Amino acid sequence: MALAPSADxxxxxxxxxxxxxxxxPALADLPIRPHASGWDNDTYRLGETLAVRLPRREAAVPLIANEVRWLPVLGQFVTLRTPQPIVVGTPSQAFGRPxxxxxxxxxxxVSSVPVAERTSFAPQLADFLWSLHVPAPASAPVNPARGGSLATPATAERVRDRLAQLTEAGSRDLADALQPRWEAWVAAPDFDGVDAWVHGDLHPHNMLRGDDGQLAGVIDWxxxxxxxxxxxxxxxxxTFDDAGRAAFRGQIDEGGAVDSATWTRAKAWALHLGLILTTMSDDHPWLTAIGRHALNGVASESD
Known part of the structure; x- marks a missing residue:
């Protein structure tokens, strides 16, 4: 599997x-300590209530720009906390990026929470997505890798390559189970509604559980x-096992407006993202675990 991209x-x-x-300068006296080095950003804790995020590679610059531009907008109507910007730093001689x-x-x-314990907040996550999935303005970001159609030759080639990697890694039975499901699900009718706000990377490592056992926030936007x-x-x-998935889907479906074609595309997305996470990086084992969990889940789907 590939290594995470090096910081430039x-x-x-x-x-x-x-x-x-x-x-x-008003924040300069607060203690600073390293917190995390992700695929795109390095994060440092600043005091007890703040964090500093710096793009560790050039490709991440537009991503942090999207966060500081749009999270104040989304924060006005979504039902879970998001990391609101307090200071937007500009490129300088010391650091030539925002x-x-x-x-x-x-x-x-949530990636470190046992899967069986996640069912308790499945309805809460569903409610959050109902609050998020509202029509987005024409000026909203466009991400070519998220939220669009999976029925493209380029995506089909990437899926074939990653299924081959699974086979080479000793998971032929899983790859063989996934191939026909992918072909069936990617053939679902494409989305033809009004473009909605989409997080785009809503896996368990980008959600936080609070001390009360419920979700405390959603990060990495x-x-x-x-x-x-x-x-x-x-x-x-x-994110979920069978019980959690049933609770999540039940809460989503209570609101209506999510048709069977959308759920079929969701399974295709889960398979696609599961393959990406499973094969993307040896130095992020929690992502590999999330991906494998997703693949096992979709492989058990009968339709």
């Missing part, structure tokens, strides 16, 4: 301190886009 600009506690002193100070949401990544809500509904397989 190094970050450090000293760099964060320099940026804060120059552009956010960066941001955001609210830090306390919680445990760089892939947000306008498009087909089925992309986010794939979290039914990325």
């Amino acid at each position: 600009l190094a970050t450090s506690v000293d760099l964060v301190a320099t940026l804060l002193a120059a552009q956010a 960066w941001a100070v955001v609210e830090f949401i306390q919680g445990t990544p 760089g892939d947000m886009t306008a498009g087909d809500p089925a992309c986010d509904l794939a979290t039914a397989w990325l």
Whole structure:
């Protein structure tokens, strides 16, 4: 499997301190400590309630720009907390990219919560998606990798390649089970509704559970886009087991307006994203685990 892309600009506690002193002096005396280094951003804790996010590679610059532009808008109507920007840093000689100070949401990544315990917040996640999946403005971000149609030759080729990787890694039975399901599900009618707001990367590592056992927030919005809500509904397989999935789908379906074709596209998205996560990186084992869980879930679907 591929390694995560290398950073093309190094970050450090000293760099964060320099940026804060120059552009956010009111926050410069707060303690700084490393928190996480993700696929796209390095994150540092700033005091107890804030975090600093810096793009670790050039490709991530538009993603953080989307977050600081649109999270204040989404935060007005979604039902879960999102990391609202407090300071939007500008490129400088010290760091030639935009960066941001955001609210830090306390919680445990859902990826580390046993799957059986996630059912308790399945209805809450469904309600969040109902609040998010409203018509997006024409100026909303467009992400070519999320929220669009999966029925493209390029996607078909990538899926074939990743199924071949599964086979080579010793999972031939799983790959053989997934192939006909992919072909059936990707043939579902394409989305033809009004483009809705879509998170685009709604897997368990991008959700946080609070001390009360319920969801505390949703993070990592760089892939947000306008498009087909089925992309986010794939979290039914990325996040839950059979019981949790039933609770999630039941709550979604109570609101109506999600037809069978949308759920079929959601299964196709779950398979597609599961393959990406399973084969993307040896140095992010939690992502591999999420992907494998999704693939096992969709492989058990009978239609």
